[in-house]
Amino acid sequence: YVTLLIISCNSIENKIIENNVISTAHPLASLAGKQMFEQNGNAFDAAVAAAFTLSVVEPSMSGIGGRLQTIFVNSKGEVSGIDASTQVPKSYKKMDKKYSYGYKTIGIPGVVAGLLKLHENHGSLPLKQVMYPAIKYAEKGFNILPLEAKRQQSTKNLLLEFEGSKHNFLKLDGDSYKEGDLFIQKNLANTLKLVSENGKEGFYTGEIAEKIVEDVKANGGFLTLEDLKNYKAIDAQILEGNFNDNKVYALYLPSFGALTIQILQIMEHLGKISSEKQWALLFEKATRLAYSYRDHQENIDSLSKIINYNQAKIWASLLQDSNKVIESQKRNNLTESWGTKNGHTTHLTAADDLGNVVSLTQTIGPTMGSKVASKKLGFLYAVSLGGYLGEYMPGERSKSFISPILFYKDGKTQLALGAAGGNKIVTAVSQVSHRFFMQGKDLKTSLMLPRIYPDEDSLWVEDHEEIRSLNANIDPEKYKVKFIDEKARFGRIHAVSFDSMSNKWIGAADPDWEGTVEYYERN
Numbered sequence: 001y002v003t004l005l006i007i008s009c010n011s012i013e014n015k016i017i018e019n020n021v022i023s024t025a026h027p028l029a030s031l032a033g034k035q036m037f038e039q040n041g042n043a044f045d046a047a048v049a050a051a052f053t054l055s056v057v058e059p060s061m062s063g064i065g066g067r068l069q070t071i072f073v074n075s076k077g078e079v080s081g082i083d084a085s086t087q088v089p090k091s092y093k094k095m096d097k098k099y100s101y102g103y104k105t106i107g108i109p110g111v112v113a114g115l116l117k118l119h120e121n122h123g124s125l126p127l128k129q130v131m132y133p134a135i136k137y138a139e140k141g142f143n144i145l146p147l148e149a150k151r152q153q154s155t156k157n158l159l160l161e162f163e164g165s166k167h168n169f170l171k172l173d174g175d176s177y178k179e180g181d182l183f184i185q186k187n188l189a190n191t192l193k194l195v196s197e198n199g200k201e202g203f204y205t206g207e208i209a210e211k212i213v214e215d216v217k218a219n220g221g222f223l224t225l226e227d228l229k230n231y232k233a234i235d236a237q238i239l240e241g242n243f244n245d246n247k248v249y250a251l252y253l254p255s256f257g258a259l260t261i262q263i264l265q266i267m268e269h270l271g272k273i274s275s276e277k278q279w280a281l282l283f284e285k286a287t288r289l290a291y292s293y294r295d296h297q298e299n300i301d302s303l304s305k306i307i308n309y310n311q312a313k314i315w316a317s318l319l320q321d322s323n324k325v326i327e328s329q330k331r332n333n334l335t336e337s338w339g340t341k342n343g344h345t346t347h348l349t350a351a352d353d354l355g356n357v358v359s360l361t362q363t364i365g366p367t368m369g370s371k372v373a374s375k376k377l378g379f380l381y382a383v384s385l386g387g388y389l390g391e392y393m394p395g396e397r398s399k400s401f402i403s404p405i406l407f408y409k410d411g412k413t414q415l416a417l418g419a420a421g422g423n424k425i426v427t428a429v430s431q432v433s434h435r436f437f438m439q440g441k442d443l444k445t446s447l448m449l450p451r452i453y454p455d456e457d458s459l460w461v462e463d464h465e466e467i468r469s470l471n472a473n474i475d476p477e478k479y480k481v482k483f484i485d486e487k488a489r490f491g492r493i494h495a496v497s498f499d500s501m502s503n504k505w506i507g508a509a510d511p512d513w514e515g516t517v518e519y520y521e522r523n
Contacts, residue, residue, distance in 0.1 A: 015353040016075070017412075018521060021505040022046050023494040024348040025061065025420065025515040028142060029053040032133035033350055034518035036125060043350040044072070044122040045130050047358040048115050050348050052134035054362070055111065055379065056188060057142055059169070060151035061346040061420065064191070064203070065106075065373075065381035066364035068114035069236065069255045069402045073413055074122065075354040079406065081236030084114025085254045085397040086384040089222040092394050099386030101158060101371045103221040107384030107398065111362055112195060112203040113233035120199075122356070131196040138192060138378070141184035145514045147488075149179040155368040164215065164375035169368075187378030204228045208377065215374040222385070242309045243268055244437040246407040246414055254399040256426055258297050258306045262290040263430040265312035268438065270320060276450070276472040280461060281479075283434075284454045285319045287427055291454070345420035347404065349496045351505045353522060357413040357496065359404035361420070365389070401425040407433070412498050415443075420513075421491030427453050428491025436497065443497045443508040451490040458482045462490045466511070488512040 020043070022033035032053040033046035041049075047070075055063040068084040086107040099105050119130060144152075152169060153176040159165040160174065168187060170176060177183050194202040202208065209228045216223040237252035241261035248264060250257025266286040273279045296302035305311050345363035364370070365383035373380045383389070384398045392398065403426050404418035415436055419428040428451055435446035450467045453460040463471055463483035474481045484490070492510040499506050507517035 015522065016355055017353045017498075018502065018504045020046070020352045020520045020522070021496055021507040021517060022050060022348065022350040023496060023507040023509050023515065023517045024050045024054060025346045025492065025494060025509075025513055026054055026058050026145070027514070027516045028057045028133070028137060029348065030516045030518040033348070034520050035133060036130060037352065037520035037522075039125060039129065041125040041130070042123065042354060043352040043356040043358050044118055045125045046352070047348060047350040047360050048119045048123060049130045049133055050350065051111075051115055051360060051362060052131050052192065053137060054346050054348070056134050056138045056185065058148055058346055059380060060148055060155075060368050061344055061364070062111070062362040063364050063369070063379045064111050064195075065109045065379045066362055066369065067110045067382055067384070067398060067400075068360065068362040069251055069404060070114065070118060070358060070360035071236070071238070071249060071251055071404045071406055072118075072122070072356070072358040073249075073406055073408065074356050077355075077408070077411060079238055079249045079408070081238055081251050082114050082117055082233050083236040083251070083254065083397065084110035084117070084233040085400075086110050086382050087227075087231060087398075088385065088392045088394050088396050089224065089227045090394045091224060092222045092385060094391055095386065100366070101383060102161075102386075103216055103219040103370070103372055105370045105383040105386040106216055106221050106223060106372065106381040108223065108227050108231045109381065110231065110233060113200055113231060116195075116200050117233040118358070127199065128196045131192060135189055135192045135196065138185040138189035141182040144177050144179060144181050144183050146179040147514055149177060149181070151367050152176045155371060158371040159368065162372050164373040164377075165371055165380070167375045168373045168378050169380075185378050187376055189378075191377050191379065204231055211374055211376050239307055241265055241307050243407065243433070246409045246437070249406045249408060250403060252303075253297055254397045255402045255404070256294070256297070256400070257403050257405060258303060259290045259294065260403045260405055260426050260430050261307045262293065262312065263287055263426070264433060265307075265309050266290070266316050266319070267430070267434050269313040269316035273438075276470070277474055280452045280459065280472040280474065282319065283431060283452055284459045286315075287430070288454045289315060289319065290426075344422055345402070345425070347418040347420050347492070347494050349416050349418065349494050349507070351413065351416065351496045355412060357406065357416045359406060359416045359418045361402045361404050361418045363400070363402065363420075403429050405429055405433070407437070415495065415497045417493055417495035419491040419493050424453055424489070424491035427451065428493055432493050432495065443495060443506050447493050447495065447508050448511050453490060455482070460484050
C-alpha cells in the first residue's frame with residue numbers, strides 16, 4: 001500500500017466533463033453541494049458543504065463530534081485520502097465495565113479536522129461560504145424527515161439521561177421531535193460559526209475546546225485540552241487492487257478497504273454467474289472468507305496476501321470447488337458494533353467537471369452516537385471507547401467497517417461509492433460494485449437490486465416488497481437462509497459513475513433512504 005498526495009486542483013476553465021454531481025443521504029445536504037457548484041466551487045467544496053450540512057440535518061447518523069474517512073482523486077488522476085477517525089485520549093485506561101453510550105465512550109472527535117483539511121488542501125471557495133448552508137439550517141431550522149424522526153424517537157429514553165442531550169435534541173416537554181417539525185439548533189449554529197471564522201483552532205482550542213473538556217471531565221470522561229489541541233487529521237494510506245480492468249483504490253486501517261478489495265477480486269475470478277441464487281451463495285463464501293481476515297489486516301504480510309490479485313484466484317478456485325461454507329466468527333468473539341441491528345453512519349459522493357471525485361463517509365457510531373451532547377455546544381459525540389468498537393490503547397484510532405472506494409480506468413474515475421450501515425458497509429459496497437461492473441447493470445439498478453449478508457449461522461437475504469420478485473431462489477429447507485423483510489438493513493449506498501457516451505457523471509442515491517442526487521452544468 002502507498003500514500004499518495006494530491007497537489008492542487010485545476011481552474012474551472014479546464015472543464016473536461018459536461019457536468020457536476022453530488023449524491024448524499026439528505027436532500028438539504030445534496031442541495032448544499034449543488035450550491036457550491038453554482039458558486040463556481042469544485043467537488044471538494046461540495047463534499048465539505050454537504051458533510052457539514054449532514055451534521056446538522058441528519059444528527060442521528062453523523063456529526064462534528066464523530067469520525068470521518070475519505071478517499072478522493074483530483075483532475076490529474078492523483079489518489080489520496082484522509083484519516084480523521086476518533087482517537088483514544090492519553091489518559092484512557094481499560095475499564096472493567098463495558099459501555100455502549102455515555103461520557104465514558106467519548107474519544108477525540110475527528111470530523112471537523114478532517115473536513116477542514118480536505119477543504120484547505122483542495123477546496124476553492126472560502127470556508128465561510130462552504131459552511132454557510134450548515135449554519136443556516138442550524139440557526140433557522142429545517143423540517144425533520146420521517147426516518148430521522150423515528151431514529152431520534154428510538155433513543156429518547158437514553159437522551160433523557162443527559163442534560164445536554166435533553167436540551168438540544170428533545171422538546172421542552174421531554175418528547176422527541178416528530179416528522180415535519182421545525183428543528184432549530186442555535187447552540188450548534190454558534191459552534192459552526194466559530195469553526196467557520198477560526199478554522200481548526202476554533203474547535204480544538206479556545207472556547208469550544210474548553211466547553212468540551214469541562215463537560216466531559218465533569219461527567220467521568222477522559223478528554224483533556226491537550227488531547228484536543230494535539231489531534232490531527234492525517235493522510236490516509238491507500239490500498240490498490242484490480243477489478244474488471246479497473247484500478248481499485250480503497251483505504252487501509254482504520255477503514256476496512258482491504259476486505260472490500262479482497263471480496264471483489266475473489267468474485268472476479270469466480271467469473272460469469274448464471275443466477276441470483278449462485279450470485280448469493282458465492283458472495284456468501286467470498287465474504288465469509290474475507291471477514292475471517294478481519295483481525296489480520298495490521299500484519300503487513302497478511303495484508304499483502306489479502307489484497308493480492310493472484311491470491312484471490314487461488315481462493316476463488318477453492319471456493320468454487322468446495323461445498324463447505326467458511327464459518328463466521330462467533331458473536332461472543334466480536335465487538336458490540338458487529339452485531340448492531342440498526343445500521344448507522346452516512347456517506348456522500350461528489351464529482352465535478354474537472355474530474356475531481358470525493359467519496360466520504362462519516363459517523364458517530366450507533367444511532368445518536370454516545371447519546372451525549374454538551375449543553376452549550378449542540379452536537380452529539382461519537383462512541384469510541386468502552387468496548388463498543390473493541391479495546392484500544394491511548395493514542396490509537398477507532399477502526400470500523402467504513403470503506404469509501406474508487407474505480408479508475410482510462411484516465412477517469414469510473415465509479416465512486418461508499419456506504420452507511422455498520423457491518424453491512426463492506427458487503428453493500430462490494431455487491432453494488434459487482435452488479436455495476438460484472439453484471440453490467442446501470443448505477444440506479446445496481447443500488448436497487450437485493451443484497452446479502454452472511455450472519456453467524458445463516459445467509460441473510462434482503463427481501464422487502466420492492467425487490468422480492470427479483471430475489472434469489474433459495475430453499476430455506478435445504479440451506480440456512482433468512483429472508484429479511486426490512487428496508488435499509490443491508491447498507492445505504494450513495495454513488496457516482498462516469499458515462500463515457502455522454503461524457504457526464506451519473507449519480508444515484510440508495511432507494512431505501514431519504515437521500516437525493518443533484519446535478520449542475522456550468523455554461
